[in-house]
Amino acid sequence: MNRKVFLIPFIIFAGIAAVLLWQLMRNAEGDDPRLLESALIGKPVPVFRLESLENPGQHYESDVLTQGQPILLNVWATWCPTCRAEHQYLNKLSAQGVRVVGLNYKDKRDKAIVWLRELGNPYALSLFDGEGMLGLDLGVYGAPETFLIDGNGVIRYRHAGAMDERVWEKEFKPFGSAIIRRRTNEVFTGFIDVNVKCNGDICIDRSLYFR
Known part of the structure; x- marks a missing residue:
């Protein structure tokens, strides 16, 4: 019984260490939240x-x-x-x-x-x-x-x-400051709305202007 009680802190420490090691490995792989x-x-x-x-x-x-x-x-x-x-x-x-x-x-x-x-x-x-x-x-x-x-x-x-x-x-x-995209750019697809003003193939999304 005493031996089991003695081992509890070591088990807890090992568990915490394992979690920390797992998180460090995730971060090293670019999985930083x-x-x-x-x-x-x-x-x-x-x-x-x-x-x-x-x-x-x-x-x-x-x-x-x-x-x-x-x-x-x-x-x-x-x-x-x-x-x-x-x-x-x-x-x-x-x-x-x-x-x-x-x-x-x-x-x-x-x-x-x-x-x-x-x-x-x-x-x-x-x-x-x-x-x-x-x-x-x-x-x-x-x-x-x-x-x-x-x-x-x-x-x-x-x-x-x-x-x-x-x-x-x-x-x-x-x-x-640089939300200017060409109409042919796929990144722009789905962003076109009433705030977007186009001149030829150049479009400016005014809803994203800070100033």
Whole structure:
């Protein structure tokens, strides 16, 4: 009996080590969850009804993210140290005219409000997802994560991790500044809608313009 009890910590340790080794092997093979595309890329934002962070009782629905212009939906929380690291850059983007919507994820409302008061509020709108239900529908792994949503409410891109200048310039900004595709380009297929203006075989998707 004593011998079995003595072995329990070693069994637990071996199990944890095996899980960590498995995850490291997955990451080495390029299966890092931060690099995985959302299954919702190219699809509308999931239907939701959430309260305003600052105004309990005031509800917003999915159409609030369909305003004819692109937005960044930023998933954040006060318990997330990386969210604090990226916050200053979000303030910078907001000051430049980029519309950012915050999704406060599995957090305490009062702490989140104090956070924004002290660090600045980059969000044109703040949604409170205290139970993490919208996060679940979006396939969120954790915080922070940022989704690019076009003017039609369609998810175009997802980034897991901090938003900074490198990420913005290399991953997000090209969507807003270089959405110019030839009509014959297969990548463009399925994107044609009322926001797309074409001149000959050159098309510009205005729903993805940040400025």
